[in-house]
Amino acid sequence: MSTAGFAIPAELDRDLRRFRTRSLMVGGAALLLVAAGAFLNPPQFFRSYLWAYLFYIGVTLGSTALMMLHHLTGGAWGLVIRRLLESASRTLPVLALLFVPVLFGIPLLYEWSHTDVVARDELLRAKAPYLNVPFFIARTVVYFLLWVALARLLNRWSLAQDRTGDPGLARKMSALSGPGLLIYGLTVSFAMVDWVMSLEPHWWSTIIGMLFMAAQGLSALSFIVALVVLLSKREPLRSVLTPRHLHDLGKLMLAFVMLWAYLSFSQLLIIWSGNLTDEIPWYLKRLQGGWGIIGILLVLFHFALPFALLLSRDIKRSTRTLAPVAGLVLAMRLFDLFWWVAPAFQETGHVSFHVHWLDFAAPVALGGLWLAAFLWQLQKRPLMPVGDPNLEEALAHGRE
């Protein structure tokens, strides 16, 4: 197949643009609602915004990490989705911009930002050298600088590879991806400690970094699988995607589902066994007053059902069955993040399940904007990394 065959055909391009406009309009409309909510109920606005934001930054960072993983390991599974991963990673500047509202919400989200509260609390006083507003903002700026720099470099080299086919670029991308993944691991761990764990500053979990990395990888993979299945209804991906590629992606999804469950359970087991007053309220809140039902839903539909379905070889190899599983996992990722963030603002012993309309509007608003940014990036380049030296071999994967 000629390399020109991977450019987005005019018809698909038009449809993507139409979808992009629609997504932007839906996102924009929801954003107006969310903005209204910000004036009507500021504390609720920031809570809803934060958990919705965590979902989209998860898909984006997970895609960036999978992209680096693929540069390191190679393999046909990654080559067919590389352009999708790259497009997601190029939305990081947009997400950096979308984080700005959270900075304004610090006083309403994080109790450690109030000097009077900290003064009365011995533990928070001890944590103040780390948990204070200027340092929090500085750290966040550093995370985004590092993420954007990694994504930019890898995307620039990938584009140059399209033009020149220079094998040295593949080596360069792989050489950056090793340290890049290390940086990803460290920054995501710190970011999740800052953004999520410090919502309840007395609580701690040493596994939170790993847990969110697994969750982000899973979100990204599920999004990409759903998308690649949709795109494979048309050329050029129709003649690229084979059951073997899907099989590989399905196996990775199974691994991430299991990793997420394993790490989530590890956190539960350690905190449950310790039964310490600083740690256990986190779970007490999330298992009482209706929140426990979400917990059970997570066990059943974030782990048990996808796990059982993904064991099957046939389900992993068919677009018709793998895409719904990916959709289910994506939906459960939203539930999981809601379960992590929303109960944080309730008092132990006085929790009750509560969903605000902003909890629906915020994910739609951010989702519309993010998807539009993603599609805009996706349309900029051919759908396959045409200069990659391993492309021929990857396309032959699953064919005779």
Added chain:
Amino acid sequence: MRSPLHGILAEFESPSELVAAARRAKERGYRKVEAYSPFPIEELNDVLHLHHSRLPLIVLIGGILGGLSGYLLQYYIAVIDYPINIGGRPLHSWPSFIVVTFELTILFAALAAVFGMLALNGLPKPYHPVFNVPRFALASRNRFFLCVESSDPQFDRKDTAAFLESLDAKEVSEVAD
């Protein structure tokens, strides 16, 4: 009266030739076809329809049995046989049972995989007719073999040999039983 045959063996020099030959044999309607190669060739699985073996089911059953026995073992010990108050927790404290349950699931599934595999493929097998062909030793080095077995309803000593010859086999030999 000629000696009974196990089948007819064709020798190929590359995996792609073997796959092509296996496909042709299948297309011709042969069902008792066996391929021998120094390393696994994935396409062969599709051609010879080797995927739907019963091994996954055996492994699943092994895993479920392992998980159940792991959980029930701990339940029996902690709740029935030797109840101890540990930190005021309920006797049936399921979170602490999960780790062992998980490990036993893996253990039983792995054992079921190994022994199920041996039971299904009949290994270890001290004697197999294909070794009567001296060149078959190359199957563990750099040659690829396809054997049409005499138990196939379409098997015919002359026809089958002629058919295998027509596939550009490097050598075609009869396998004594």
